Amino acid sequence: MILQVKNPVVEVHDLTVSYDRKPVLWGIDLTLPAGALVGVIGPNGAGKSTLIKAMMNLLPVSSGYVRIFDQPLKQVYSRISYVPQRESVDWDFPASVFDVVLMGRYGQLGLFKRPRKADNDAAMEALEKVGMQGFANRQISQLSGGQQQRVFLARALAQNADIYFMDEPFAGVDIATETAIIQLLRLMRDEGKTVIVVHHDLQSASDYFDWVVLLNMRLVASGPTEQVLNQELLEQTYGGKLTLLSKVGDLLRKQEFPAREKS
């Protein structure tokens, strides 16, 4: 069930990525529609993070190419933003929340230019969107996990890009932050932005995403959520690893359970 779309925002063609000559992603061919909230889902080690990193050219690829907005990546850097995994940076770094959010403006500023008032305003506005405006001068080492994630999100928002890649934004955050983030992501989608999210929680997936990419080294499925999240495809993705999964898939399909209790 791999659905290709017309006029895709992201086009991945025959992408293979290897670590140390061992392929971790094999022959990925997919297209993603504009203005969608896309979930990339699969078991641990399936290459979910690798896929989005390869889409942004952060990793050397063995074969294949990626086009974004029908252009090579180099020409559209300013329209792309990235929210890396929270653990990927040192949170004891001597920087304030505002310093980090302002980094979102660096790409547009270009070489030798200092941030101006417009950039400071954009950073403050982004902080307000994630509800962290009161923390602008706070040291980043004093933040909780959820607050760190909001700061990263604000940094991406400050960039005002058209496509956002997010690596596990819901990992290890409190429920209030998770709700706040998903609301924000929906808002962004409604503004016509494309948001691609690496996600590990199957339960919430059907509720959160419009489009789901199922991945386990190979591409198992890519299509609208309701067509993709079914037992057969989930079993193909997760293999026989968990019998529980088929039950979860069943329940999800029948919608007996809400994906998460609404607060």
Next chain:
Amino acid sequence: MNAFWIILTGSLVATCCSLLGCFLILRRMAMVGDAISHAVLPGIVIAFMFTGSRDTIPMLIGAGLLGVLTTFLIEFFHRFARVQADAAIGVTFTWLFAIGIILISVFAGQVDLDQDCVLYGEIAYVPLDLIITEGGLSMGPRTVWMLAVVTLLIGLFIVLGYKELFLTTFDPAFAAAIGISTSLWYYLLMGAVSLTTVASFESVGAILVVAFLVAPPATAYLLTDDFKTMLGISVLLGTIASFAGYYLAVWLDGSIAGAIATVTGIEFLLAFLFSPTHGKLRRQKRVQTVGH
């Protein structure tokens, strides 16, 4: 006047080294500075053999090339031979330094360089090598002029590239995603470290260079939570160490470079104990007041 020139030399070296050191320690690459400061030796000797003089420019070029080669080799061994980063650093710089030592000892008769000078420098001789104009006017020591130019260059590099250096240090993946080349800024930073190292080595020696690269930034890291303040504090600490170290050496009648390095260590110890934010003693006190 001699004291002035010596302290000025120390302060200029301290300024370049501590500025660059702030980036190095936050990238967890403090020891790359150590590696470069030793590995430039063969570059200096080769430059000397080619030109037969101790002119500054060829030496800067020779050492600069070796410095970049060192960082390249470290990256190469780490990434492709998959050796741990610290092991790659250890192998690379000891090997290059040893080649430099062999070159010096083989060509000892022709080369006006020696190992002791490279390691410990001789800051006390700085005021002896003056630039004298044709009219017989002394313009001050040659080393001071060279270091002033290098300090200016390093300062300019950090002011102009501040955004990119800050971002690639904090979050290289995000930098790459928005189109800022992390390897370009990595090699520029390493090039700057090489330049600083070779410009300072003959006056203060490799060991004081390493002390200035690591100790003032590490001390400043304990004293502040703001990166720009950290840059400022580390320069200040390096300058204070040059002053205090000089007078300590005069008082003890000992090595000036050694005394300055000692002061940087004492500064670190004081910050470790008494820093308002990270200090060991302060923290205990705070816990006690909360407890009572």
